[in-house]
Amino acid sequence: MSELITNIGELMTQDGELGTLRNAAVVLEGERIAWIGDAGNAPAADTATDAQGRAVLPGWVDSHTHLIFAGDRTAEFEARMAGESYSAGGIAVSMNATRAASDYELTRMALGRVSEAASQGTTYLETKTGYGLDVEHEARSARIASTVADEVTYLGAHLVPAGMDAGAYTELVCGEMLGAVRPYVSWADVFCETGAFTPEQSRAVLTACREAGLGLRVHGNQLGPGAGTALAVEFGAASVDHVNFLADSDFDLLAQSWSGWDGGAGERGTVATVLPACDLSTRQPLAPARRLLDAGVQLAIASNCNPGTSYTSSVAFCVTTAVLQMGLSVHEAVRAATWGGALALGRETGTDEDGKRAVGSIAVGHRADLHMLNAPSATHLAYRPGMPLTHQVWRAGVVV
Ligand SMILES: N=CN[C@@H](CCC(=O)O)C(=O)O
Ligand SMILES: [Zn+2]
Structure with missing residues (x-):
């Protein structure tokens, strides 16, 4: 099963090369991330979720x-x-x-x-x-x-x-x-x-x-x-x-x-x-x-x-x-709570080949662990302290 998550207002990947993308889309295939890119170029998938401009971070x-x-x-x-x-x-x-x-x-x-x-x-x-x-x-x-x-x-x-x-x-x-x-x-x-x-x-x-x-x-x-x-x-x-x-x-x-x-x-x-x-x-x-x-x-x-x-x-x-x-900064704090946590557990790398897919960042081949906020950017985590901003969570490709 594949799932397209599209119309992502801010995709904060915490991946060194991809950085933070606007108007982005992600395709999940089973437990892995299969595609990342511009929402306008997204491939078809079995199901689709419209983020309606919300921000998505690694879990x-x-x-x-x-x-x-x-x-x-x-x-x-x-x-x-x-x-x-x-x-x-x-x-x-x-x-x-x-x-x-x-x-x-x-x-x-x-x-x-x-x-x-x-x-x-x-x-x-x-x-x-x-x-x-x-x-x-x-x-x-x-x-x-x-x-x-x-x-x-x-x-x-x-x-x-x-x-x-x-x-x-x-x-x-x-x-x-x-x-x-x-x-x-x-x-x-x-x-x-x-x-x-x-x-x-x-x-x-x-x-x-x-x-x-x-x-x-x-x-x-x-x-x-x-x-x-x-x-x-x-x-x-x-x-x-x-x-x-x-x-x-x-x-x-x-x-x-x-x-x-x-x-x-x-x-x-x-x-x-x-x-x-x-x-x-x-x-x-x-x-x-x-x-x-x-x-x-x-x-x-x-x-x-x-x-x-x-x-x-x-x-x-x-x-x-x-x-x-x-x-x-918001980016530094989110990084420390995602990629940094993975680094502290030795799980920041890992590929399709070794079967222990990386967690803590969003990149092709990594585990499909995503956190969608009910907000247009991660900045809202600090701008709206204490608000229930978690909108949807995927763990290994499955909605929690
Ligand atoms: N500092 C040591 N252990 C825990 C607290 C343990 C406790 O008080 O129950 C900690 O990480 O803070
Ligand atoms: Zn402790």
Whole structure:
């Protein structure tokens, strides 16, 4: 089956060569994009959708979420709004509720969250373990995650559970727990922060997970200056996320990590992933997205949907915040939330031949993940903050 989407007022492809097209059309064939061009030259297809001048973007690629949880942390949020500061300790509240939930409940809630995200334009999504925190419950979280998300990350190193020795727990994370989650995950992450894992413990986790063949990610520099970003770059992590408290040397390390990359080939560096909704919900200083881009660092924007610090899967909200409060242009923010997210997950390239089609940009052969706005341009995402602008979403060629 093929579908022609025509009369697109603005087609923001996020593809380096195609750029942004006006009065454009796209043809989808099965799960792939088959043709892109001027609406006047569009070929016939089995069905047609008239965009009536609306804008079309790639679907959001949300490269950082924590969707496998039960329970509620409204009280912690209220206390924070009354002046308390965020600390990692709240993770234990979610751990207890998550352990107590049945497989069915956890799966149903996770699917509900994925569906909320999809209805707002998210077409590719990563999620993590991290609220199980023992072998049985981390393995269960990983298994459930693998049934609801496109990419799964092992975050056994989220918090040392109360009553456990940090060294012994780190060994568990690096040993038996890693073995139990391994069939379900392709990434590993560590929360390298005061109150979570020390640089030495983080190093041990990253080393073991790399040896197990997992790609690496780091939660770093969320709550203060520290070693997270430097460790991420040293280990060749695909992404370091949060990056609120960076030293000058962290900017340099991140920028240098991309110096051997020419935009498509060469040595990949470490993406800096900013999480604007989390920054607002924790009342942290906003991550320095503008300075990172200006320094030559590749940037992603993600929702960080989780019960503690960012209970939203609205990437549009994050994009709006990045434009209005972090100094990004609309194009830069949309790029970070689409192509940038794909880059952070190693999914920005891929062709018909290898069968793992690229996501996060609109080009022939890429996966047909499209987000049509009820607006003539992507600028409306920032110009009309908070408005429900998602008009229609295609995921792998299928209307969501
Ligand atoms: N910072 C660490 N992990 C999550 C929050 C976890 C929680 O508080 O439940 C985050 O990315 O913000
Ligand atoms: Zn997180």
